[in-house]
Amino acid sequence: MTNRNAEEQRNHRERRLERRRQRRRQRPERERRGRGQHAAPDRGGQQHSPQEIGDLLSRLIEELGRSNHPDRADLIQAAEDAREEVASPEPRKGTLRTFAKGLVSAVPGFTALAALAKTIEEAVRGL
Incomplete structure (x- = not known):
């Protein structure tokens, strides 16, 4: 693989990651927080005793x-x-x-x- 192809692939990955980050930032706060299995319960930061x-x-x-x-x-x-x-x-x-x-x-x-x-x-x- 030439240096140019490697650089193009790296740039392509960086652009793709940046697009993902932008989409995540555009999602409402509640939706972002609720994703993933380790998401905290929505109690306004308060935990259950x-x-x-x-x-x-x-x-x-x-x-x-x-x-x-x-x-x-x-x-x-x-x-x-x-x-x-x-x-x-x-x-x-x-x-x-x-x-x-x-x-x-x-x-x-x-x-x-x-x-x-x-x-x-x-x-x-x-x-």
């Missing part, structure tokens, strides 16, 4: 008790374990994230549970 997450888990346990979800006993046990983990002095964030992801995937057909599960996942992600 472990107490709030524990309260959400308690609500989930109550909702599961009233639901007819086929795996509700297992989900209740997992939620109780997660609630204990959140209340511990040093909660293991990886364990909580794994629980939250599993919860969201376990309740997609149950609207009330799915909304609560998504809220819990976002809260845990913000820890």
Whole structure:
């Protein structure tokens, strides 16, 4: 490859990257923040406290008790374990994230549970 071709390719890549950056800057703030799996929950920079997450888990346990979800006993046990983990002095964030992801995937057909599960996942992600 000649120096000229290499330089043209480099210039082409730089122009392409600059166009991407410009498009990203033009997107609304909310859309930019919501991209990627590690995006922070939109609470105006405020994070959920472990107490709030524990309260959400308690609500989930109550909702599961009233639901007819086929795996509700297992989900209740997992939620109780997660609630204990959140209340511990040093909660293991990886364990909580794994629980939250599993919860969201376990309740997609149950609207009330799915909304609560998504809220819990976002809260845990913000820890």
